[in-house]
Each structure stands twice: as C-alpha cells, then as structure tokens.
Amino acid sequence: MAIIAASVLGQFKISYPSDLRCESFDALLTPTCRWRNEWTTCGPGDELDWVRAKNSWGIREGRTIFGTNKTASGYYIISGTMKKLHPEYSAMLVSDPLQCQEGDGLVTFLYWTSPSVKIRTCVRKPGAGKIYEWCSKDYTTGDPGPASIVIPENSLNEKENIAARFIGDGLVTFLYWTSPSVKIRTCVRKPGAGKIYEWCSKDYTTGDPGPASIVIPVPHVEPLMELPKETCETIVCTFDHGRCLETINGSGWKIADDAVGNYHTGIRKALEGHYAYVRGPGTRTLSFGKFKINREAELEFCFYRAVRRARLAIYLTWDESENRTKIFESNEIDSNPHEWICDGIRLSDGDYDSVEFAAEKLSNEYSYIGIDQIGLTDPLRGISMCTKQLENASQMRAIIRAEHESDASGELFNSNGLPLYISL
Template sequence: MLLLLIYFASQLLVYECCMPPLDSQAFVLGDFQSAARAFGDTINKVQTPIKLDAKTVKNTVVSDPIDLFCYDFDDKCRWRNIEGAGVDELDWYQGAGFLDESRLRVSTGTHLSPDGYYGIAASDRIEFPTSKAILVSDPIDCQLGQAELRFMYWTSPDVKLIICTKSMSKPAGDYDYCASAIETGDPGPAYVSIPDLAGEPFQIYVRAENFIYNSANLQGGFAIIDNIEYFGEFCPKPQLMRHKVPHSRTEPHLLSDAVVPSQADQSIIIHSNPDIHKDVCEVLDCSFNATEYCAGQVHGSGWLTTTFPTSDIIGGIPGDASRLPYNKDGSFAYIGGPQMKTRYTTKKFSVEEDLFLMFAYFKANQMGDLRVFLKREYDTKEQLLFTTPKLTLESHRWFREVRPLYPGNYEYVSQYYNELALLIRHKGFSQGDILL
C-alpha cells in the first residue's frame, strides 16, 4: 500500500507504510475539573474531556512510524497514560476548545494557543516536585539509527516536560535515556532526538512534572502537548504483511490530521500510461516552483503561486505546514478574495496501488467553503471527498485530512471554493496546505 501526500502549497511525496489502526472504542471519561481550575475556569469545553486510558489502547507493537503521529489524542493515537501504581500521580486528558489568550500569555509567555484537540495534564494544588503525569507510546520493536520526536507544547511556570526512552526489558522508571528538560520556548515546536537502543524493543515517555507553582491566580500548574510527530526508520522486516486499504466504495475510511515520515521509499515505482494518464506522482507531487509539471496546472485557473507569507495580503498566513506551526520559507498556490466561487483542477492521472491522498487546509476565518472532489474515468458524477467543517471561532492553524485512492484511471482531483474570503495553497511532505 502506498501513501500519497498532497499538501496544497508545496511539494508532494509518495511513501510506503502501514495504515494506522482504526479503533472505534471510546475512551473512559475522566474528571477534568483540575485542568479547568488550573486555567481559572477559562477552558471553553466543546465536549466532555476524555481521559487517555491504557485499557482502551491495544498496546501492540507499532508497525510503522506514522502510527506514532498524534493530533487529536483520540482512539487513533498510539499514546496512553502509563499503567501501574506509584508510577505516576497525575493523568493526561484529551482537551478540547479554546483557551483564554490573556491567561495563557501570563502563564506560558505566548499568545498562541492550541486549537482543536490536545493533550493536557494539570493540577490545581501544589504537588510534590516528583509528582508527574506520564504519557507513553506503544512499543517500537526496532528503530534503525536515530529518530526525532516533534511536538508543540505549553507549560505553566516551573512545570517541566522530559522525553525519555526505556527498553521493554527494564522495570518502570529505569530509563535508558532522557533528554534535557523543556521548560521554556512555548509553544515550540520541540525537536527531541531519540537514540536507537541497539535494536531492542522500547517505548517513548513524555513526562510532565514539577507542578509546584504557587500564586494567587494559579497553584500547581499545567502542561499541554499537541501535534506529536515521530520521524524515524524501523528495522526492515521482509515478512511483514502490508495492511491493505479497505475496498469499500460506499463507506470510505478516513484518517484526520496524519502525516508521513520525512524520507520517501525510493523503491516505490508507480506505472502509468503516459499517453493517456500521467503518473500520479507527476500530477499530485508538487512544490509549486516554475520548473515542475504540476505548476502548469495552476495557469488559467485564477490561482497564483508565491514563496512569501501572506501577512500583508490576506489573513496573515505566516507560512506553509512543512514544519509546525508553519514554515515561512515554503511555497504554495493561492487565490485572493472576495470571490463567489473558484475551482482548481488537476490533470488526468493513473493509480496502480491503494494510495492515501493527504492534504491540509488553513481556514483563516469563518467564511468560505472548501470542497475536494474526485472524478474517476467513465464515472458520470464526481465523488465528494471532503468539505470543510463549520468553525465557531476563527482558527489560525493547519488541519490535516487523509482520504483513500484506489487503483484506476482518474480524470482529476478538484478543489472547489464557494464564497472564498481568503486564499488557498498546495503543498507536500508535511506541507501541502489549503488556505481559505
């Protein structure tokens, strides 16, 4: 199975990977009042916060690096609260909603806040310095060389985030490696090196500790983590069976907010008939520079390409999504509003294996409606792959979506915008972005 990444605004890449497990189990509800009180009851809860519970996670070996990407802290994430009495004293929860910017700035030094869903550990009382909340990954069977863990974070005064690794053969707390504590620099991103353990199975631990702050407005403290990404390579397993994409056309499976490792598998070859349909990589892999074939698809559509942020043009978009929260040096295609509607359509392409089409969008305000369509050869109607959800508040962040592509010939992938107020873009790797 292949994973095709198309991030509206830069390059697009193709990878071979195993699909992360789709687990329909719901998490056990937990008490979230400490987190709310730690923020002075300023958390605007969209829904009842959910406790990350070890019982809801299979705790099976991770089959592909992409499995460790976690954006929503839901049942698709391969991270959980650690088990065992006396191992930790606090828990991580799935947080939802918007945080009070003024309180966040006072507590963390930044006005940028997490958006959507995130992981949060908090206490509304002064804890012992050793009291901690530990988030642990599912086991990694064998890592080849050094890897990197990236994430966004927010911590109140004195609270520390420490990333550790421990082989499966060692008892709890006996870590093989711990990186330096993260205490400043909110909201990140943090880049933490993960050394290999000579081929031994191991797990990654995110420790939040030192909830000792004491003031009139805040006691204890909090730690927030979001957008966990793991970039590494696993030891080869020739006998490993690929996890095939389900072939249901009536109930397409989707994975939201997922990305892929940073190195493409050079052994992947996708055959197509160049006389009829272009290779899928040639059509959908795109960084929107003038030398690429895909850049020509933009001409005549009303779209423009740029390598500059849109801070002074439309919506204040500082960069693309190749690095979170953004990469100011990325390139993308965009269109300025106001416009009632506009449409950008790709050329014909051919798919020979199960693929994933990945894209990201940046909805800078509540106006505008983005829809992504797919048209198969000989089909009389387009298939609607995605439409942007309605946002109750303006949200300046990237949202990622993934949709399956099945073998066959395709007339096009098309992005349609209705009542466009801002702009849009394309991109790849961790980049591809669509901005409205």
C-alpha cells in the first residue's frame, strides 16, 4: 500500500473536467492523479489518510463489512481504523484547485462504507480546512454506488473538491472563557434565518474553560411516505409464505429448503428457509404482477448459480407500456461460485405492470439457478419499506382465520353436556 501524496503538479489549477479523472491513484507508470490527502502540517485538517491498494478483498469479507458482494477492481484507495474515534474524525481526499466553474459540475465515484460511516462531497476555498461552502448529501448505503453528485455552478469561484469520510455526527465541542453575566450557547437555524433558531443548547456561564460537549439532536423529519400494502404483498417474498407463492404455479420454478442437484452444478445450501429454484434446459421466468411505487425504492434479491453462461436477468414493464426493459443481469461466474449473491436495483416512483426474474441460458438438466429474499428497501436508510404493512396484513389474516375456525367448530350443548342440534 502507498499513501496518496500531493499531486506532482503542485497546486496548479484544474483547467478541464478530465483533469480530475483518477483510476490508478498514481501507481507506477500510470497517469498523474490530481487528488491528494489533506495537508495537516500547517493547520487543522483531517485525522486519517487514504492509502492506495491493489487486489480487492474477498466476497465474504465485503458482505460482512460493507454489506455487498461487489468488490473493487484494479487500484483503489482505502481509509479506516481499528479503534473507536471521535465522531467528527475524517479522511479527506482533496483535488487541486478548480478555476471558475461554468455550469453545474458532476462528480461520480464508487464507494464502500461500513456501518455508521458516511461519505460526501464538499466545496471549499483552497486551504480552508473543514470550512465548506457547500456539501452534498451523505452517502451511507447503496454501496458501491456509483454516487453521482451535481455541484452547483455558483458554489464558489475558486475551489477544491473534498471527498470526506465521516464517522458519526451530532457532537459539538469547544473551550470557552466568559466574563460575569455573559453566556454562550449553540443553536441550529435554517440558512439566512437570522436569530430564528430551530433548536438551542443550554447556556454556558460558568465552568470555564470547559470543554463544552453539546449533542445536537437529529432534526424532526416528516414521516416518509409508506409503500402501498398491495405493493408489499405482491413483491416481497421469502418463499416461506405469502402471495408470491401463487406465482410459482405453472412457471417451471419449484420450492426447496435444502440442497438440490449435484454437488458441482447444483445448489449446495439454502440461504434462509425456503427458496425458489429452476433447472434447465431453457429459460424460466417468475413474474410478479401489477404494483405501484410511490417513492424511490431498492428492489433487493439474492440468487445462486454455479454454471458458467447461466445467468439471472430481471425485466421491468411499466404500466400501459409494451416496452420490457432489462434492469439487471448477473455477472460472469467467479472463482467461488457456490455462494448466494445478494444485490439490488433502484426503482423510481411510478406504476408498473410487472417485474420478472428470468433464469436464462440454462444449457441442460444439470443447470440450476435459485432466488430468495426478494424485498423493497429504503435506499437512504437501508431498512425494509414493508415491515409494517406485512405485519398488519399477517395479523388481519390470523384474526380472520381464527374467526373462521370458531364458526366452523361452534356447537350448542344441553345441560347434560351432549351436543344440541336444532332443525327447522
């Protein structure tokens, strides 16, 4: 590994967007990278450095640390720590200064973050430390992206782009000295709101010099719109129970909870409970019917295939449209094929006619593909968008079933304890 040092071009200004392209991070005999670690010798900066690496981590390690099977390829940079750090500690990757920007700019990159870590892109004046003129939203889920961030045209005339890795948030600390009758406090306000504050801490009048440690509460956010119950019941499927089991009939897919097929080309193990599988030859499609997405969602799923050339494809059809669009296709098989692979695809809001999971290029009866754990997840928070809807539906079904069983088994008894039947 090698630490990412300052650009060999010094602090020459960036003239063209292509100057910021960086794929090998100054590896030997590769193009110069105009990004560097933050300089911390002359003032406050960051606390961690980025280092260049090659040869990615394993799939299992990535699934455990980053929550995704996708790994980096070629050269990449990484930053991290083995111990707990202050919530505001960060690792900053800084570009050479940009000249006056004409029009909006677009920054794209792949990223991998462990839990509680966030990454964002900021704009600052050269050498301004952590005093930013503008910052993007935080990226905490959806690894590995790509992140596509639009930098507004007027964010700053001469600026540096900062890609920063943060650990935690919401804590302000400082030293203070106050004379009698003077008080100091920390407040939160909307930009340009003057002295109209959304929240303020207690006043500090004694205890000099502190330090004051103030936890800023998470601001109130209106509840996010829930997905329709009908959508959740149509799409979410663990193949243990639910409406999705009806789609199996006549599809060529079957249900299993253990290994199927031979050891080399079959499915060696279940992921969790039951799963759906299909064997070749040919193509088999599992289709889920009409549904509505009222805000952006992540369609998540897991699949298993151990035969080269066999693939899983996902197709989407919008309501009142004849166009069937492929939104996902599994990659070529790797050196460790006998693993369940979990992935996800973003779905924009709208009305959909169907989503189809197609097992394609199954060359013979020894070719297998399995799928499991189909769900809809909030792309920002990384949690299920259907837990509440499905729990309510399950409770309602249990009540109806109990009432039905009570009606079916109800009898009248006379004083001797014998069944009493009334006929008219």
